Amino acid sequence: MSSILLVEDDRDMSSLVEEFLTDSGFNVTAVETAKDCFTRIANAHFDIVLLDLTLPDEDGLVILRKLVKRTVTPIVIISGRKTDDDKVAGLELGAKDYLGKPFSLKELLIRVKNVLGLPLSVEKQNTELMFHNFVLSQKSRSLFDIAGNRIELTQHEFKVLSTLAQRKNEVVPREEIVELVSDLDIPENNRAVDISISRLRKKLNDNRKPFKIIQTIRGEGYLLST
Structure with missing residues (x-):
């Protein structure tokens, strides 16, 4: 289950978004201040941050700048500040997306899934993919070995x-x-894909040639064997 940190000081808005995303299969943690946001980020893992720009203790763009330096977690801005300058500033500072208020909850869900790389339709999704002695859970976005140990990705x-x-x-x-x-x-x-393949091989204990799990097919691409 993907986890979301919702940073929103409007309690009615926060409750509405939290309830909707929870019903959509996400684990949502809601905070109202920059201070609580930084505390949560420092002590827990989140897959995405939804950040309002108007908070009581610090400007949202300042928070965004600090978050980008402290975490690789993708950040989506949700804000009533809808000027082009705000949008450009947010995206230039590192936000993955910018959604102006008021917004459709369904549109928010689509944007969150797009940023996380999740399919828009879950009905056709095989939630557990098995290969060799590993299980890749699409639902929790986690990799497990045969003993049930989670391998961080x-x-x-x-x-x-x-x-x-x-x-x-x-x-x-x-x-x-x-x-x-x-x-x-x-x-x-292109280079990021090559680096990810190399790191995945190490995590799958398949980092010596000839590779058995993720094979390089010269001139064509990659193949994951069973």
Whole structure:
């Protein structure tokens, strides 16, 4: 289950968003101040932060700047400040998305899922993908070994592994992986996929050639074997 930190001082709005996202399958923690936000970030893991820009103890853009330095957790701004300057500033400072109030809760859900790389329709999703002695849980976005131990994955590593695991024993072109897990097809994203593959092999104890789990098909792409 993906976890969300909701930073919103409007209690009615906060309760509405928290209830809706909880009913949609997320674990939501709501706070009302910048101080509580930083405390939570320092002591717990979150998959995404929903950040209002108007808080009682600190300006939202200042909070955003500090959060980007302290965590790699993606941040989506939800704010009544809808000027182009605010939007541009928020995105330039590192927010992954910007949603102006008032907004549709369904639109919020779609944007959250897009940032997290979750499918918009869960009915067709195979929630557990098994390969070798590992289980990749789509629901909790976690990887487990045969003993049930959780193996920590970054958001990017999860996206890459999930893409390969959903197409086991099939060669997935490298360019397609880049397109699926990255916003733009640029050299930095190509390199990020290569780094994620290398790190995944280490976490799967498959970091010696010839690779048995994630295989490199020269000139074509990658294949996750069973």
